[in-house]
Amino acid sequence: MTPRSLYAIAPHLSRAECEAITKKVLGFSTADECRVTVNSGMRQNTRFAVNQISTAGDDYNASVNIRSVFGKKVASVSVNRLDDASLKAAVENSERIARLAPDDPELMPELPPQRYAEPIVWSDATASLEPEARAEAVRAVTEASRKAGLVSTGYLEAQAGSGAVANNRGLFAYSRSTATAYTTTVRTPDGTGSGWAGASDNDFRRINPAVLAERAIEKAKRSANPVAIEPGRYTVVLEPTAVANLVQLIVGSLNARNADEGRSFFSKAGGGNKIGEKVVDERVTLISDPLDPRVPANTFGGDGMPNTRVTWIENGVVRNLAYDRFWAQKSGKEPSFAGGTLRMEGGASSVEEMIASTERGILVTRFWYIRGVDPRTILFTGLTRDGTFLIENGKVTRPVKNLRYNESPIFMLNNLQMMGRPERVSASESGGPGQAIMVPAIKARDFNFTSTSDAI
Amino acid sequence: MTASRREFLQRTAAAAAAVGLASAARPTAAEAAPGLTFQGDDSHKALALRAIDAAKTAGADYADARISSARSQNLGTRERRVTNIGDNETFGFGVRVLVGGAWGFAASSNLTADEVVRVARLAVAQAKANRAAMVRPVELAPIGPPVPNGVWRSPARIDPFTVAIEDKVAYLLEANAAAMAAGARFVNSNMFFLKDEKTFASTVGTVTQQTIFRAQPGMTITMVSPDNRDFQTRQSTDIQPRGLGYEHVLDSNLKAHAARWAEEARQKLSAKPVEVGRYDLILHPTHLWLTIHEAIAHPTELDRAYGFEANYAGTSFLAPPEEKLGKFRYGPDFMNVLADRSAPGSLSACGWDDEGVAPEDFYIVKDGMFVDYQTTREQAMWLDWWYKQQKMPTRSHGCSYAQTWADVQFQRMPNVNLMAGEQDLVWEDLIAATENGIAIIGDGSFSIDQQRYNAQFGGQLFYEVKNGKITGMLKDVAYQIRTPEFWNAMDMVGGKRSYELGGAFGDGKGQPAQSNAVSHGCPPTRHKQVNVINTGRTA
Known part of the structure; x- marks a missing residue:
């Protein structure tokens, strides 16, 4: 058989x-x-x-x-x-x-x-x-x-x-x-x-x-025998997987009710939420579209609601938050949810161009063991892993030891410098299919690394 | 958290009344039974044996079959409202085979005489396909005499599924009300229960039936500042999950703690932001269990040391074994780490693991030295040289586990415990002995690298300690460690009286990722000069 x-x-x-x-x-x-x-x-x-x-x-x-x-x-x-x-x-x-x-x-x-x-x-x-x-x-x-x-x-x-x-x-x-x-x-x-x-x-x-x-x-070959560098704020060139590891964390904070109740990054000081406010660089647009051919998703949700295209952030401005049917009715909004797909619009820069334009920075393959630290700022901690390199004078010069960061995708997307073309990536921690996600490589300044790791 | 005998009698009487109510609403004989012993159909044994026979006929050298009928229940509330009541039953079987040294595994929810044969053959066919890429064939360590009729159950006193829903709802809403009376703005509370009836048979001749219970009540209290600029939460980490029944919920008594937790959440709003620097840390068992989990239990998994988990959970700084066993100093002489699957009410407790091995307690760290890894039958063979050197038999420590019938079993951690010290010290003694430190209660944020060197932990409550006294509450605290230095910087450990069990249901490992449930016992400890960062930023 x-x-x-x-x-x-x-x-x-x-x-x-x-x-x-x-x-x-x-x-x-x-x-x-x-x-x-x-x-x-x-x-x-x-x-x-x-x-x-x-x-x-x-x-x-x-x-x-x-x-x-x-x-x-x-x-x-x-x-x-x-x-x-x-x-x-x-x-x-x-x-x-x-x-x-x-x-x-x-x-x-x-x-x-x-x-x-x-x-x-x-x-x-x-x-x-x-x-x-x-x-x-x-x-x-x-x-x-x-x-x-x-x-x-x-x-x-x-x-x-x-x-x-x-x-x-x-x-x-x-x-x-x-x-x-x-x-x-x-x-x-x-x-x-x-x-x-x-x-x-x-x-x-x-x-x-x-x-x-x-x-x-x-x-594996290029990363052998890494050297330790001082933790601190670095310019980073993040490959698309690393970008997705962080950007997808924003989806978990999109709940409108939590925002309206004052317990979310999307809460507005004094009451209400940040819909209509600019929260990240104006080049950032985040969309969930189940009919996107590269990151498709099912077209209905668990309660039979149609899963439709939602723009969360457009040109840096919050356009929508996720409303369940009850909260939507109470708030006079249409229900919306992030139905298992996310796309971040990109730019035209290649990773090579990002490296070439960097005097001193770090090239990151991916992040791992990412856990929430402070929901007030969507601050997470985690580490680089499996391919972290130093960029000096426009060139990748040597592998560096992995670094722990304490950083928020919101801060990162405010410090955005360059973007590449979006690619679909595998960004779930466990290596399963996870949600469909498509993001560009990016270059950002002042990424906050707080310690080094001996792990390889 | 331990109930007195009088409280215990009152509670069991109340529960008995609850059983009566539930039975009246649901008058079938099977459901009215207390349900503490194995209820599984005896035909499961016959089907499990049929599956392993089919596998042998198809060419398997070794086979085991697991049939599981698992019922779980979730209840969730917020403030005065029930947000979720869900009952879940999952039923199915998995067959694992070894053919010419390669594994195969297949599973199905369709438990019929024909399907067990089809699935057993699928597992064999898959093992044959897997053999094509084989380099080193799998060998299994010897196992004790077969157990033809093994029976084991968790020491649960009250089957949660016999307790009426309205009693559970009332319990949670009363706890929420107590928190709100103390000023909480938002309260979420929940209960989770599992009852898993597992039948196991292997070609070794072992057949076991086990009934596993798990229970976890919990709540999260949120306070928001009047200007909406800050919010803080307090999770009920004083209450830890257990391998017990509904009595664990009654013993936990969320309502009695809720006002204090609400007050602590309020205090966090005005707590002093921590100044970065090095501090002596005094870690409470409700916090420390998670640090033990990440920085002792995971790195001592043998499959990680050999690179088998490199693509997800990672490898280990404790590798290669030849250079670490008996040679690596984990911590001071008084540091002893014992693994068990026997502690009553612990999450990892069982009679036999998921390949039919009766687990034994074993030391991972003895007198500060690293002496053993966690193993399965396949893995114990990799340490044959070490066990021979130690004049110990080469046998599995009984660490095989699969989260459900649909998942293949592999090495998962048992309860891994930091043992109490000889001196009769408690939490307050450690604080009294500290000049400049931070005392941390409850587990919070956690992250560790893929070789288990660099970790960062938050917590629920952080207290400034000056000259032996708690002088105020701190916020935005996280500490960063390098594992070997952290345990070697441990200079005080509590005594037996201060030993508590923590734990979690969500211990993740493997691909596809599986969740293991595990407890970790420990006393409070003190660690000298640990790096503390401030995690507060302004958006």
Whole structure:
């Protein structure tokens, strides 16, 4: 038996199957309102370390979430046994718990049927990435690393599945989606150098393992035997992955309610929020657009809301914050959310031009272990990793030891000097597909490094 | 946080009444049962055995199967409102196989006689594909005699799923009310429960059934300055998660603490910004557990030392093992670090790990010296030379774990604990002995590099200590360390009386990333001349 014969396309529930399940659940429901969400699919992955495959995994799951409402009382239950008896028991359980819940004064009624754009998030190539094809993609990195006398570690994941949401007001939405990420860290055998490369996409055909191998190998070699430099404020040239590591943190602070309540960077002194205020350099524009062909996302959210294009920051000015339906109604706004995609507009400079224009600075491949320090300023700490270099007189001169920063993407985008063309990157900490994100490389001044690290 | 016997009796009586209410609303026999013992269908054993038989027939040299039925519950509130009540059940199985020295793993939520065979064959086919890129075949360390009918459960007294929802809601809203009565502007509170019934079978002949409970109540109180220019939070880090049932919620009594936490959040608004510099730090167990987690527990994971986690969690400064074991001084002579999966109510406690090994307590640091890593059966073989040298058997320490049925098991940390000192010192004694320092309570912001050298930690509360006394509250404090210097700068440690368990559900490692739940016990400690920075900036 070969892996290929086991599944040509990763199994997931079809539109017809989701319709049947949601219809059945809604039929069991005795609640005033009921919403059913169905998610199913495969996660297929292969890991490698020390130039060989260490573990791999193929797992299939299908789950149903049932949200029942009586008056203003609500509760939800999810199960992954889809037989009639299990679904019926889950409906009853959600109704039993909902009846015991206190009234929720902020409860919003279920949405009526909506119109959705056709999503562009499915790829057969990603959905059929079986173990042998993954092993082949792994060998493109391990063999090149072995030939270069280096040690490679990495991870390739491909997700393929479907999602559906339905309610007793007749709303129904269904879509299939795929996502994949391939990341590798190549180290010198003596442990003095480490280089990273990664890519994330919906379509595996746009990821080239040989190119990733080449980039990580080159960085591993160039980063060997780094020297320590004094921490302090430096001009930085950040590759797109490093930019995404920081810019995506802004998304987590976009909640309008937190801003209005005075507990966010986007709170305005004296009350209200910063919509309409300039908060970063005027060249900065941040957009979530599910129909962006390079960073697409599903076209509906968990409650059946259409996921549409939202401009968060335009030419440095805050245009929108994220409003849930309740807060939108209360504030007289349209609901909006950052639906799993983000694009930062760029400029025309190349990384080479940014380096050439820098007298003294630091070139950063990526950041890691990024954790919040102060939500008042979206201040985070973290470290550079897997390719950090000193720029002197317009040239990359030598590798430097990694540095810890305490910095905010807001300050960074105020100190912006140059921008490149946006690229889609893999910016999740764990190397999974994460949210789709596309950003340019940037050059910024006065980036705040607070200590050095001996880690390689 | 420990309840007296009288309190305990009152609480269990209240809970028994709650069970009665829940049963009346939900009158099926299975759901009315207290649920503290394994409820899983005995057919799980048969299906697990069928899966490993199918794997063997397809060519596996070794196979194990895990079937899990896990129920979790989340309740969330803010101020006077319930924001979320969710019940989640996930059910499925995973089969791991070894074929010619290469691993394969496959999992499915569809537990049927046919599907376990299909998935077992998929795992074998995948192992064969993986073999193509193999350099060094996997060998498994010997394991003790098979356990054909092992049964273990967490020492939970009250199954959280038998406690009525309205009691849980009332508990949280009362705690919120207490915080708001003390002036809190915003309060979020929540509860999380897990009950996981796991059946395991391996080709070694071991079959176990375990029931794991976890419980965590928590709250976050936010104060905003009148001009909207500042806000500060206090998280309930005095309360730590446990491998227990609903009794942990009752013992935690959020309501009783809420007014104090609100007051502390208010004090943070007007606290003095810290001056950067070097200070003696006095670290409370509710804070220190996280520093131990990051700067002792993670770097002593053997897979990291060998580079297996280089692409995400990272490697370790404790490498190569030949140069570190028995040679690296972690800290002063009085520093002892013991790993266990046995502490009652701890998050890592179990009868057998996820490859059927009964874990033993073991020293990682003995008398200040680094002496052992955390291992699985595969990894113990890598240290065969060291165990022979130490005249110890080469066996796994029982650190194999998978977060759910859908994830492959691999090396995860057990409870890693800094042991109490011989002198009977407590928190106040450490403060009294300090001339110029900062005392830190509760865990806050945390970040550490991929080899576990450079770390930065915040906290919940920071107090200035001058001449043996707390002289006021500080804010915007974070300390930066280099791990070896930090532990060697430890000059005081509390005694047994001051030892507490901290911990977390979200210990991340592996690709795909998996969460491990782990406790860390420790007394308070003092560390000389640590670098403190001020994290406050103006937007």
